[in-house]
Amino acid sequence: MYSVSLYEVAPSSIHNLATPFDSAIPFIPAMIVPYSWSLILFVVSFFLVRTSTQLSLLSYRLILATIFACLIFYFYPARFSFNRLPPNDWTQFGYQFLQLVDKPFNQLPSLHVSYAILLGVSLWDIAGSEKSWVSGAYRLLLTGICTLIALSTVLTYQHHLLDMLGGAVLAVLVLMLSNRIRNALVIKYLAVGSIGFLLIAIGGFYFANMSMRVSEVVENLAIIIAAYWLISFTMLACAYQQAKPIQDTRWFQKSNSGRLTLYTWMKFAPIIFIYNSMSFLGQWYFKVTSRGQIHLLTPYAINDRVKVVASPRLRQADLHSHLAYWLFGYDSLERSRSLEKLPPSVHYQIIVIDLAAEISSHVYHLEAAANGIIKTPVHYLYLPLLDLQPLSDVLLKDYIDLFKRIDALTQSAETRAITANSDSHIENSLTTIINFHCVMGLSRSIGVQVLYLLYCGTLTIHDYQSWIEQHYPHAHLKGAYLPQSLVEIMADYKSIEYPTTH
Incomplete structure (x- = not known):
């Protein structure tokens, strides 16, 4: 909704990522079917994993991908630039529903591509069997489904090639990062920081457009507060990421009388306010x-x-x-x-x-x-x-x-x-x-x-x-x-x- 509103107020702020190669890609209406598989695979994946470790890793990956993608959507909003004529065959209802729930914004990176890769990797070893042909058939089917989901993003004219590439790059970065995450608390505070940033910044944008006289001041102030919130919670996530945080007292310093120092307040004021309120x-x-x-x-x-x-x-x-x-x-x-x-x-x-x-x-x-x-x-x-x-x-x-x-x-x-x-x-x-x-x-x-x-x-x-x-x-x-x-x-x-x- 933010990108739609931004496009109405300042169209030039929305980027166009179409390349000459995108013009050669055909529109295949039937690819709406594998495009819809993404949601099904997303939900089913939580029932397919067998251990708590696998469930945690799957959750970490999907949450991280969503967090980073939403931040990119805010800082680099993009719009699909081709006109897609609604088909007149059996797929038209799928495209009509898609038009209602998925506007041609928030393009880079493609979360369909990111999720397809992350789910494929996370579910790769799920089908354990003594018969190698069973595991091989399962992995071939999984690869086929994830590949079709990724290809459907450009063949349904929902994304450009750069969006697809961005989704793949995001998935690789998340795979590298998720293996280093120590516990769910790191993810929790990264999520709280990112969600808080988006709510404050986007709330400031809407409020600024309601009051045109001070619109720029309000929007800039909201962005500053949102950035402060994001930085504080990111630092807190880094503190939880440390294996032995007690050795580094720079995070939450206190005076000899047990009071948090001014330097600590400057770094973690949102967190300190929350804990005092609690x-x-x-x-x-x-x-x-x-x-x-x-x-x-x-x-x-x-x-x-x-x-x-x-x-x-x-x-x-x-x-x-x-x-x-x-x-x-x-x-x-x-x-x-x-x-x-x-x-x-x-x-x-x-x-x-x-x-x-x-x-x-x-x-x-x-x-x-x-x-x-x-x-x-x-x-x-x-x-x-x-x-x-x-x-x-x-x-x-x-x-x-x-x-x-x-x-x-x-x-x-x-x-x-x-x-x-x-x-x-x-x-x-x-x-x-x-x-x-x-x-x-x-x-x-x-x-x-x-x-x-x-x-x-x-x-x-x-x-x-x-x-x-x-x-x-x-x-x-x-x-x-x-x-x-x-x-x-x-x-x-x-x-x-x-x-x-x-």
């Missing part, structure tokens, strides 16, 4: 459904000195209640104030591990709340994990470095507490609360907390699943997110690092 709406929803009652998460005691708790990013208004509950076991700040007369030998500290790469941490509000209750030091550590990024993407070394820093903070504070109370030798004089937090859900925070408990030896490979079900019954940590191999490595880490000698 966090706000999620907290509002839980508040409404719980009728204003705060669901306090109970810390799990590793020993009599250290407790751990996983949480989403907490609302500023709820921090006092959470903090009082974590430190003293009371569910309200009013009751915790009765503890102001605690003996000086009792010490507390909080260690916040921020796993939410896309949103600022609650640590700076938590520190203010802690000082309002009792002078409690708050330490901040940052492990930037992307949303739904498998925990196995992070190097074991990065986990171990984080856990050793947690241990160092715990031991250092414990030493200071013992030194301060050396005369009285009061035991249990220090309580450390370790808070793993993510954005809104609990997948990231529970997953890394489980790895830490495995590292400490509190959990084993045999009981960690039952522990999750007991303490976080609503959590959904699938094997792809927290793989068994990572659990086994973390559980055996200390025995490997410090082998027992006999």
Whole structure:
């Protein structure tokens, strides 16, 4: 529709890709039949693939081809330049329907050609058989169907030869790229970026033509915003594409107080706005459904000195209640104030591990709340994990470095507490609360907390699943997110690092 509207407003903006060779190509009405096979093969292909890997690869290829083609249609709109007289035979109904649903625009590249090649390659090995002639017959039939679909684009006068060539080139590029895509999240954000760009840019075009006085300003502004959106989501897709993104903190940088830096905002403002909105709406929803009652998460005691708790990013208004509950076991700040007369030998500290790469941490509000209750030091550590990024993407070394820093903070504070109370030798004089937090859900925070408990030896490979079900019954940590191999490595880490000698 955009190309049609653009042609009506500025015909010179639409390109003509006809060559002298196109004039020699005959119009064959009956080729409307194989032309229609493209949609049938497209739908059937999803039922023919046998494994989830084949389905993912097929989906990646078709989505990538569609995304790139739509972007090319926007930046280089083209129109079929020949006049096609409607035939007077049995094919006329097919061409009449084609005229309704497929205008002679969006020519380069031909998606019929791209899809034919991509589907042919994706379905090539589907018919596995011990008899070679069965596989050969299947591949011959598949090749014939895909070839006829590709040829039909020019023989029905829907495309020019350059469109056909462009479709083939696009298919080859997609085949090369799809084999390097790490997961569906890369495709997801490329699609969101491209769709957002097209919606904003085309919306600006229509709005500009409604208001002719500021048409150029509106259209240019829309293009700038659309380009910014596309670039941000493309960079996010690149971050997910990295095998070990934790090693490169340039993506989502934060200050020492857990706030996203200005440079990060400049790169990812659309994504950050989306995640802040999700966090706000999620907290509002839980508040409404719980009728204003705060669901306090109970810390799990590793020993009599250290407790751990996983949480989403907490609302500023709820921090006092959470903090009082974590430190003293009371569910309200009013009751915790009765503890102001605690003996000086009792010490507390909080260690916040921020796993939410896309949103600022609650640590700076938590520190203010802690000082309002009792002078409690708050330490901040940052492990930037992307949303739904498998925990196995992070190097074991990065986990171990984080856990050793947690241990160092715990031991250092414990030493200071013992030194301060050396005369009285009061035991249990220090309580450390370790808070793993993510954005809104609990997948990231529970997953890394489980790895830490495995590292400490509190959990084993045999009981960690039952522990999750007991303490976080609503959590959904699938094997792809927290793989068994990572659990086994973390559980055996200390025995490997410090082998027992006999």
